[in-house]
Amino acid sequence: MRLELGKINITDIRFAKESKIEQGVLYIDPDYLKPVVLEDEKIRDVVFDIAKPGESVRITPVKDVIEPRVKVEGRGGVFPGWTSKVDTVGSGRTLALKGMAVVTAGKIVGFQEGIIDMTGTGAKYTPFSKTLNLCMVCEPVEGLKQHDYEAAVRKAGFRVAAKIGELARGLEADEICVYETCGIREGIEKYPDLPRVAYVSMLQTQGLLHDTYVYGVDAKQIIPTILSPTEIMDGAVVSGNCVSACDKNPTYIHQNNPVVEDLFAQHGKTLNFVCQIITNENVYLADKERSSNMTAKLCRMLDLDGVVVTQEGFGNPDTDLIMNCKKIEAEGVKTVIVTDEYAGRDGKSQSLADADAAADAVVTGGNANEVVVLPKLDKVIGTLDYVNRIAGASEDTLRPDGTLEVELQVITGATNEMGFGTLSAR
Amino acid sequence: MRYFILTNNPLAAKEFGETHDVRFINCGLRDVLIKARDLINDGAVLLNHPLYGSVKPNETPFRSLLLQQGIPQTGNMPAPADPDSVRLIGNAVSAFEKFIVKKEITDPKLLEDFQVVDLSLLRSAVESADR
Numbered sequence: 001m002r003l004e005l006g007k008i009n010i011t012d013i014r015f016a017k018e019s020k021i022e023q024g025v026l027y028i029d030p031d032y033l034k035p036v037v038l039e040d041e042k043i044r045d046v047v048f049d050i051a052k053p054g055e056s057v058r059i060t061p062v063k064d065v066i067e068p069r070v071k072v073e074g075r076g077g078v079f080p081g082w083t084s085k086v087d088t089v090g091s092g093r094t095l096a097l098k099g100m101a102v103v104t105a106g107k108i109v110g111f112q113e114g115i116i117d118m119t120g121t122g123a124k125y126t127p128f129s130k131t132l133n134l135c136m137v138c139e140p141v142e143g144l145k146q147h148d149y150e151a152a153v154r155k156a157g158f159r160v161a162a163k164i165g166e167l168a169r170g171l172e173a174d175e176i177c178v179y180e181t182c183g184i185r186e187g188i189e190k191y192p193d194l195p196r197v198a199y200v201s202m203l204q205t206q207g208l209l210h211d212t213y214v215y216g217v218d219a220k221q222i223i224p225t226i227l228s229p230t231e232i233m234d235g236a237v238v239s240g241n242c243v244s245a246c247d248k249n250p251t252y253i254h255q256n257n258p259v260v261e262d263l264f265a266q267h268g269k270t271l272n273f274v275c276q277i278i279t280n281e282n283v284y285l286a287d288k289e290r291s292s293n294m295t296a297k298l299c300r301m302l303d304l305d306g307v308v309v310t311q312e313g314f315g316n317p318d319t320d321l322i323m324n325c326k327k328i329e330a331e332g333v334k335t336v337i338v339t340d341e342y343a344g345r346d347g348k349s350q351s352l353a354d355a356d357a358a359a360d361a362v363v364t365g366g367n368a369n370e371v372v373v374l375p376k377l378d379k380v381i382g383t384l385d386y387v388n389r390i391a392g393a394s395e396d397t398l399r400p401d402g403t404l405e406v407e408l409q410v411i412t413g414a415t416n417e418m419g420f421g422t423l424s425a426r
Numbered sequence: 427m428r429y430f431i432l433t434n435n436p437l438a439a440k441e442f443g444e445t446h447d448v449r450f451i452n453c454g455l456r457d458v459l460i461k462a463r464d465l466i467n468d469g470a471v472l473l474n475h476p477l478y479g480s481v482k483p484n485e486t487p488f489r490s491l492l493l494q495q496g497i498p499q500t501g502n503m504p505a506p507a508d509p510d511s512v513r514l515i516g517n518a519v520s521a522f523e524k525f526i527v528k529k530e531i532t533d534p535k536l537l538e539d540f541q542v543v544d545l546s547l548l549r550s551a552v553e554s555a556d557r
Contacts, residue, residue, distance in 0.1 A: 146539070146542055147546065204479060204480070206478075206479035206480070206546075206547055206550060207546040207547040207548075207549060207550030208546040208549070208550075209543060209546055210479055210480065210546070210547070220550065243479075243480045243481060244480040244481070247480070248480065281479060282550065282554065283474045283475055283479065283547050283550050283551045283554075284473065284474050284475075284492075284550070284551045284554035284555065285472060285473055285474060285475060285510075285514075286473070286554065287554050288475070313479050313480035314479075314480055315475075315477040315478045315479050315480055315481065315482075315483075315521075316475035316476075316477040316478065316479050317479055317480070318477075319475055319477075319514070342482065342524075344524055344525070349524045350520070350524070353477055353517050353518070353521050354517060389536055391480070391481060391482065391485055395529055
């Protein structure tokens with residue numbers, strides 16, 4: 001499969017009477033986007049705001065982050081199963097608006113969503129302090145249940161990102177990157193001496209509010225399967241996950257998966273990047289056994305030499321991670337696992353809830369329990385009403401001087417387990 | 427499959443009380459884990475993972491577990507303990523003790539949010555068990 005990803009660099013976002021992209025500036029009329037959000041009768045109102053890198057702005061509670069894209073050639077459209085039909089995506093040409101993101105915010109469940117600071121200590125930890133953020137705070141209709149609200153905000157985010165992406169249709173890309181994978185036989189013939197490597201992507205699938213979707217399907221219901229890594233660049237995998245902020249994978253990170261990016265960079269040079277395998281992280285133990293069995297079997301059937309495995313979240317998914325690692329290694333396939341740590345505030349406790357001797361190559365995204373103090377910022381997009389309740393905060397988080405004492409866990413993307421952040425350990 | 431739900435979540439007891447074997451216990455999260463550990467030592471088998479996904483055990487007061495009753499062996503000997511269940515519940519108790527327990531949550535809205543999340547995870551497990 002071959003995908004050309006055209007990058008359009010967005011250097012500023014401004015509210016305007018007419019929505020358009022001109023010389024790298026995204027001009028947005030909120031009234032262009034509002035009907036797209038309010039077509040769902042579960043959403044009573046939406047307020048748009050803009051947060052720019054370096055500004056004294058805090059966005060909270062953050063639900064999802066999405067990169068606007070549009071498919072201009074090839075099968076299907078972006079976010080298949082949501083804003084497009086379910087054609088197989090990942091080939092042809094897609095345009096991406098780089099340097100910006102759509103951020104959905106609003107209270108869904110009080111303790112779940114995260115924080116993005118555009119300046120100060122917090123900004124160092126979130127990758128989304130570097131993007132121009134078009135924020136949308138959605139208000140639900142009276143009495144809407146949490147899971148209905150989550151679904152409404154999730155889908156509204158994709159509609160808005162796709163609508164903004166449409167503004168790029170017909171524009172010249174500033175840069176074009178080409179990603180191409182081979183068929184099984186073609187790859188073996190083309191790169192006979194290179195190790196065959198795949199990427200095992202574990203998707204959070206715990207239940208309502210902790211879910212991930214593949215072509216519109218709740219990934220809890222899938223058995224592990226194979227994707228071309230270019231499919232996720234068109235939004236084949238999207239986040240419906242509200243927790244936890246530091247180590248969940250927002251849709252933006254699925255679209256810009258750094259493991260996929262790095263494996264493509266080595267494809268044909270030091271390795272043959274065969275495919276992406278997706279699997280889930282269910283709560284039911286028999287599901288965990290079945291999915292890890294299937295994942296290990298796929299690795300064997302694809303005659304892989306090695307895999308990179310990434311986790312999402314922590315707690316019981318640590319068991320899925322270790323099951324995957326142990327069973328894949330038992331098939332004679334080498335693994336590197338990417339995770340993060342809950343090693344206590346002093347970093348001295350055991351990092352994962354599960355372990356095995358087969359997990360002898362581990363990359364960490366950082367210790368989510370590390371404590372940081374975030375400065376008081378001038379403006380809040382969303383509300384601070386829930387800041388003492390977010391996972392990683394406490395009843396003493398909001399201090400009298402307006403600063404916040406928190407664990408890194410509250411910061412969106414801080415210890416991302418696909419390696420999208422900057423923290424690690426050696 | 428015959429199983430029972432061990433829970434301290436009133437919302438879960440309400441949702442499944444009429445259709446499932448629910449054993450409600452009025453206690454904290456740690457005591458749910460300890461009770462489950464006792465049952466596992468007597469041969470019960472865990473069907474869902476005792477840890478949440480992405481919620482630390484010191485942050486929520488509620489937990490619902492699915493357990494399959496152990497079948498006593500001949501001569502009234504208790505069923506042998508399932509090693510996987512023993513390991514998982516042991517790790518869960520350790521994970522709980524790793525974190526500082528926060529002050530008791532009294533805000534009814536927040537309590538409801540925690541009950542809703544526990545219930546959503548429980549529903550997910552029950553759907554798999556009842557397939």
